[in-house]
Amino acid sequence: MAVNTIEFAPPPASVAAIPHDYVARLSVEQYHEMIQVGILQSGDPIELLEGWLVYKMTKKPPHETANGKLLDALVPLVPKGWILRIQAPITLSDSEPEPDAAVARGTRQDYEDHHPKARDLAFVVEVSDSTFLRDREVKQRIYARAGIPHYWIVNLIEAQVEIYSEPISEEGLAQYARHQVYQDTDLIPVVVDKQIVGTITAFDLLP
């Protein structure tokens, strides 16, 4: 069966062109219905962030290499009772991002009819080059608001791994209270369900 990639109208030329005070955003339920009826398709480079349909970036070779290293490094460390998901959606209250990696509780079968939710997740990882600003600001806000315990950014621009922990969410403001930066052979603790299940180095993850 042929798969058609669906075309969306491009982003607006300027921020002034956005009718921001009365524009309606989509709920996660509406987003799911759009997928179900085929208005959105699984191959579309689109994810839902805070009610907006946003474009995902095309992945360049270093990004793909980092994704592969991430997979190789994490697979041996994922403890029993947890699974590693790669570029798979997670369903949050107003977003459905698709982090490069996510460690979720349970078995693959558990997610046959729904994506993991925030409470199912130990941590999520984004590999960042062209999306760094989005990942550090918008995605940090989204993951912190959802209360996902740990958020990793594999920062290809500065060749470092950033670990964000202790999510706080107050009125309108969400962020992680703790930021740690790891470079070269620095040991990164891999924390699942408050237990350190192993360590890897920044070097293991960076291309």
Add this chain to the structure above:
Amino acid sequence: MAVNTIEFAPPPANVAAIPHDYVARLRVEQYHEMIQAGILQSGDPIELLEGWLVYKMTKKPPHQVSTGLTRNTLNGTVPKGWYIDTQVAITLQDSEPEPDVAIIRGQLEDYLTHHPTAKDVALVIEISDATLQRDQTFKQRVYASAKIPQYWIVNLVEGQIEVLSEPSGVGEDAKYLQQKIFRGADSIPVIVDNKTVGSVIASHLFRR
């Protein structure tokens, strides 16, 4: 059958929260598919403008009265081969606005399978109170970009009719080059298909 009004997430608290440089907008075809699939319903207070789903305002009584007065007053001027309608969806390239009043080519039955498009429309009218700013700027751009020949704003805030004509430009730069203001007993020419087909008195279009 019960009709559920669909809930959308509210507008963002500030413009900084909009991921403007990578946000995808909807095409008219996608908007139509959402209506067809019931993700949007005809009662929803939503219209598509430049690819955004935007909230329509709740209409207050003076707005409804003015819509009726404008329709009734214009009715006598509408030539053969055209008709007048209210709150009708018009399908444009990247928008599907629902102007309060419009003069449309043909007859109602011509639009059983599709809404009127820009070339079918001689005049669109927005009755403006709470939406005045949006109608003067954003809607002006939408209608001018589609080259709809005449756009009237019944400005309930200032008690005047703003008549916009000579659409020019596309997209964000589109606007009407001619803008005239009519008040009180001023006579407004009604132009359909480049011909003046009659006139109406400004004060007959609204009560405040």
